[in-house]
Amino acid sequence: MTVPALDDEVSLLPDPELLRRLAEYESLLEISSALSSTLDLARVLDLALVQAEAICRAETSSIWELDEERGDLFFRVVRGRAAKQIRDLRVPLGRGIVGSVAASGQAEMVNDVAADPRWRGDKTGAFRTRAILAVPLLAHGKVVGVLQMLNPLEGPRFLPEDLRRMQLFAGVLAPAIENARLYAIQRRQFENTVTVIADAIEKRDPYTGGHVRRVVAYCLLLGTEMGLSQDELGELRIAATLHDFGKIATPDAVLRKPAPLDAEEAEVMRRHPADGAEIFGRIRELKKVLPGVRHHHERHDGSGYPDGLAGEEIALVARIIAVADTFDAMTTSRPYRLALDPARAASEIEAGAGSQFCPTVVAAFLALYGRGEFHLKRALEVAGAMFPATADPV
Amino acid sequence: MTVPALDDEVSLLPDPELLRRLAEYESLLEISSALSSTLDLARVLDLALVQAEAICRAETSSIWELDEERGDLFFRVVRGRAAKQIRDLRVPLGRGIVGSVAASGQAEMVNDVAADPRWRGDKTGAFRTRAILAVPLLAHGKVVGVLQMLNPLEGPRFLPEDLRRMQLFAGVLAPAIENARLYAIQRRQFENTVTVIADAIEKRDPYTGGHVRRVVAYCLLLGTEMGLSQDELGELRIAATLHDFGKIATPDAVLRKPAPLDAEEAEVMRRHPADGAEIFGRIRELKKVLPGVRHHHERHDGSGYPDGLAGEEIALVARIIAVADTFDAMTTSRPYRLALDPARAASEIEAGAGSQFCPTVVAAFLALYGRGEFHLKRALEVAGAMFPATADPV
Numbered sequence: 001m002t003v004p005a006l007d008d009e010v011s012l013l014p015d016p017e018l019l020r021r022l023a024e025y026e027s028l029l030e031i032s033s034a035l036s037s038t039l040d041l042a043r044v045l046d047l048a049l050v051q052a053e054a055i056c057r058a059e060t061s062s063i064w065e066l067d068e069e070r071g072d073l074f075f076r077v078v079r080g081r082a083a084k085q086i087r088d089l090r091v092p093l094g095r096g097i098v099g100s101v102a103a104s105g106q107a108e109m110v111n112d113v114a115a116d117p118r119w120r121g122d123k124t125g126a127f128r129t130r131a132i133l134a135v136p137l138l139a140h141g142k143v144v145g146v147l148q149m150l151n152p153l154e155g156p157r158f159l160p161e162d163l164r165r166m167q168l169f170a171g172v173l174a175p176a177i178e179n180a181r182l183y184a185i186q187r188r189q190f191e192n193t194v195t196v197i198a199d200a201i202e203k204r205d206p207y208t209g210g211h212v213r214r215v216v217a218y219c220l221l222l223g224t225e226m227g228l229s230q231d232e233l234g235e236l237r238i239a240a241t242l243h244d245f246g247k248i249a250t251p252d253a254v255l256r257k258p259a260p261l262d263a264e265e266a267e268v269m270r271r272h273p274a275d276g277a278e279i280f281g282r283i284r285e286l287k288k289v290l291p292g293v294r295h296h297h298e299r300h301d302g303s304g305y306p307d308g309l310a311g312e313e314i315a316l317v318a319r320i321i322a323v324a325d326t327f328d329a330m331t332t333s334r335p336y337r338l339a340l341d342p343a344r345a346a347s348e349i350e351a352g353a354g355s356q357f358c359p360t361v362v363a364a365f366l367a368l369y370g371r372g373e374f375h376l377k378r379a380l381e382v383a384g385a386m387f388p389a390t391a392d393p394v
Numbered sequence: 395m396t397v398p399a400l401d402d403e404v405s406l407l408p409d410p411e412l413l414r415r416l417a418e419y420e421s422l423l424e425i426s427s428a429l430s431s432t433l434d435l436a437r438v439l440d441l442a443l444v445q446a447e448a449i450c451r452a453e454t455s456s457i458w459e460l461d462e463e464r465g466d467l468f469f470r471v472v473r474g475r476a477a478k479q480i481r482d483l484r485v486p487l488g489r490g491i492v493g494s495v496a497a498s499g500q501a502e503m504v505n506d507v508a509a510d511p512r513w514r515g516d517k518t519g520a521f522r523t524r525a526i527l528a529v530p531l532l533a534h535g536k537v538v539g540v541l542q543m544l545n546p547l548e549g550p551r552f553l554p555e556d557l558r559r560m561q562l563f564a565g566v567l568a569p570a571i572e573n574a575r576l577y578a579i580q581r582r583q584f585e586n587t588v589t590v591i592a593d594a595i596e597k598r599d600p601y602t603g604g605h606v607r608r609v610v611a612y613c614l615l616l617g618t619e620m621g622l623s624q625d626e627l628g629e630l631r632i633a634a635t636l637h638d639f640g641k642i643a644t645p646d647a648v649l650r651k652p653a654p655l656d657a658e659e660a661e662v663m664r665r666h667p668a669d670g671a672e673i674f675g676r677i678r679e680l681k682k683v684l685p686g687v688r689h690h691h692e693r694h695d696g697s698g699y700p701d702g703l704a705g706e707e708i709a710l711v712a713r714i715i716a717v718a719d720t721f722d723a724m725t726t727s728r729p730y731r732l733a734l735d736p737a738r739a740a741s742e743i744e745a746g747a748g749s750q751f752c753p754t755v756v757a758a759f760l761a762l763y764g765r766g767e768f769h770l771k772r773a774l775e776v777a778g779a780m781f782p783a784t785a786d787p788v
Binding site: 015018019021022025026028029032033036037039139140168171172175176179182183185186187188189190192193194196197199200201203204245248249251252253279280282283284285286 | 409412413415416419420422423426427430431433533534562565566569570573576577579580581582583584586587588590591593594595597598639642643645646647673674676677678679680
């Protein structure tokens with residue numbers, strides 16, 4: 001980042017000004033620390049605009065991200081008046097003031113936009129732009145976005161001092177945004193990869209298309225109703241995605257049999273939770289999601305498999321997957337039986353409380369069902385809002 | 395982080411001291427920016443010790459990480475005299491000075507260790523500790539490690555000013571380390587997950603155990619010989635790990651047939667590169683590794699599949715996988731034929747240059763083979779040094 005050098009100019013500053021600079025650097029260090037204390041991109045961005053407006057008050061502040069592939073900029077986050085109306089704008093690289101800041105990597109302070117030949121007018125009637133302060137966000141020497149403030153609140157014009165401060169702030173902000181962005185990409189890569197592999201495994205069984213995605217969505221619906229934390233919902237989601245991975249090891253003759261299984265085949269089929277847990281048991285980072293994989297066929301009364309656990313010995317995640325998994329299996333057709341209608345499936349779930357299923361999970365299921373909210377469309381909405389990739393076709 | 399408040403004490407400082415503080419904060423902002431400009435943990439740690447020694451010169455500096463599961467501390471990185479001898483030490487939480495700093499979360503400056511009852515003596519004869527300055531590294535309000543300086547170089551004692559500066563520095567360093575650590579965990583989770591799934595897919599074919607791991611290792615050996623960058627080697631590694639994932643869709647009757655395949659079966663088997671590319675083609679983050687998956691059965695003369703590409707139309711990654719894949723297939727037994735010895739396999743690879751294989755890749759193969767370096771042990775060593783998880787049993 002570029003911090004102004006402590007040259008003669010600074011050493012000639014009067015004491016009050018030195019103290020002010022010292023306070024400013026102190027505050028920047030605090031901001032830097034706050035920004036780097038999370039890799040959650042949404043939180044970094046929100047925090048960024050709060051801090052930007054503390055440094056330089058403006059009617060609207062926004063952060064634009066450069067989409068290198070498309071060669072344009074889009075809003076990452078926007079605050080203040082007219083936020084809603086302008087949220088979906090995209091600006092080509094080099095176009096307008098924000099686009100030219102992104103192209104040149106040079107900050108701009110334009111106090112009379114109407115007089116600037118690059119200015120192309122406000123896109124909506126809801127907001128009138130008078131002045132723009134736009135500074136580039138640079139990571140690894142490349143422009144990754146632009147921080148933009150519109151219309152100063154404290155006077156008619158942005159001041160050189162505002163520009164200097166926003167540039168300092170941008171130097172602290174850019175790496176925090178870039179790190180959170182890289183982390184999100186890495187996370188999405190993992191989540192999308194296990195999701196498409198789950199789809200591929202499932203496709204070996206021609207009768208269960210889309211089962212895993214539906215189970216994930218139902219699980220998140222149940223988990224939300226039961227008040228799970230964001231972290232717990234994240235783990236539930238991964239466990240639900242991985243729950244049938246053990247079927248990689250199930251032979252075609254069993255998996256694709258278009259009829260009920262005989263006793264021996266059923267035994268082979270019943271290996272998949274333990275097989276799945278064995279596959280992922282070798283990965284330290286996935287330790288937390290193992291119980292969901294291994295125990296999703298345990299039963300509340302202890303008569304399930306592979307370990308015959310009962311009641312709360314079974315991890316909550318596994319108890320939730322059990323209900324979601326069974327509901328989906330019942331409401332979709334198999335070659336040897338038709339789908340039940342949801343009402344019939346719901347009463348089967350209700351009847352299984354305390355024997356097959358955990359009564360607490362069934363209570364959450366019935367509460368949702370009673371309110372008309374336990375159906376696939378709603379589940380996909382909830383899941384999609386919580387984890388945008390869940391509802392996507394990836 | 396804790397930045398000393400600009401209280402009356404500071405405002406009473408003389409000008410030169412104010413300027414010094416200003417320079418110090420400026421430098422901290424620069425350090426913070428440098429530390430947060432990478433998520434590569436090794437680079438963050440190296441940079442950290444360079445900066446720590448610029449702030450407070452000492453005979454040895456080190457960063458310890460807290461292993462919460464084991465309840466002890468281990469060296470993340472260590473510089474200076476005796477670095478080698480002490481690298482493998484582990485210190486229980488609460489034990490000694492570094493252990494007590496980790497337990498209490500309070501910095502310590504001990505200028506006469508011999509007089510401190512917690513001091514347990516130097517673990518090796520190679521180094522004599524006189525004074526210790528140890529500050530906790532805090533992330534999200536929790537101790538994640540300790541930054542430790544041994545024996546000041548500039549005088550007999552560490553000074554309160556050294557302590558204050560190191561605490562400021564630790565406030566900037568801790569989130570950078572924590573972010574790099576979280577990023578590494580996320581990355582490892584992805585890499586380990588695809589590796590164990592590759593193993594599981596491979597296990598459906600009882601005759602190819604360990605094939606994927608060997609191909610990955612041979613690929614990295616070839617890639618290194620060919621001068622690929624670290625990023626390119628990372629992509630090569632992922633592509634090699636995923637190259638046979640399309641076999642998820644290959645029926646048992648073909649995959650497990652203990653005899654050569656007939657024409658129709660061969661056709662089914664030949665679908666796996668395209669199937670694999672289709673699975674991962676839905677993931678934006680994996681775009682770069684697709685050609686390695688889709689084209690590892692293309693041939694230099696254009697007679698391969700699925701797209702009949704020739705020469706440099708085939709991505710380099712795919713050309714490397716082709717040689718590694720074929721070498722491993724030839725040197726391991728199948729139910730219907732015995733393994734070739736390496737010399738025989740090498741001359742087959744050589745004979746295939748320009749027809750089946752890319753001549754450049756074969757040249758690299760022959761250079762390695764000629765130096766006696768193209769064998770599994772060496773390949774696993776190279777791969778293990780480059781990506782520690784590759785050689786691990788995960």
